[in-house]
Amino acid sequence: MMTDPIADLFTRIRNGLMVKHPRVDVPGSKMKVRIVEILKEEGYIKNFRVYKDDLQGIIRVYLKYQGDQSVIRGIKRISKPGRRSYVNGDKIPEVLNGMGVAILSTSSGVMTGEKCREKGVGGEVLGYVW
Numbered sequence: 001m002m003t004d005p006i007a008d009l010f011t012r013i014r015n016g017l018m019v020k021h022p023r024v025d026v027p028g029s030k031m032k033v034r035i036v037e038i039l040k041e042e043g044y045i046k047n048f049r050v051y052k053d054d055l056q057g058i059i060r061v062y063l064k065y066q067g068d069q070s071v072i073r074g075i076k077r078i079s080k081p082g083r084r085s086y087v088n089g090d091k092i093p094e095v096l097n098g099m100g101v102a103i104l105s106t107s108s109g110v111m112t113g114e115k116c117r118e119k120g121v122g123g124e125v126l127g128y129v130w
Helices: 005-018 030-041 113-119
Strands: 023-027 045-051 058-063 075-077 101-106 109-112 123-129
Touching: 005 023, 005 030, 005 058, 005 075, 005 123, 030 045, 030 058, 030 101, 030 109, 101 113, 109 113
Parallel strands: none
Antiparallel strands: 023 058, 045 058, 075 123, 101 109, 101 123
């Protein structure tokens, strides 16, 4: 049993980028699919596909590179099972002065920090990507 599936997603992406794999496979869940959708919308990955199987499914993430450099320079888990991190709608963090993306889990679903500021909602800070 895995205690932190979001950290596992980030670690698989980070490890795949370090060894320059074209894609990585991750066990599926609704929250992970939404996080990967955000990464695609923000231009950090090429694409992704969800494959159904008898268990939870598999998310195949196609990594993006510019030349020999990965587009994702860093990916970090913030709120962990042992130490949750919550913010109000007016205290949503900026990642690298707007150059990165904060991913939050709110009552309105998983969204970027920018969309949370627009809607004025806070939530749990899942992680940062830059």
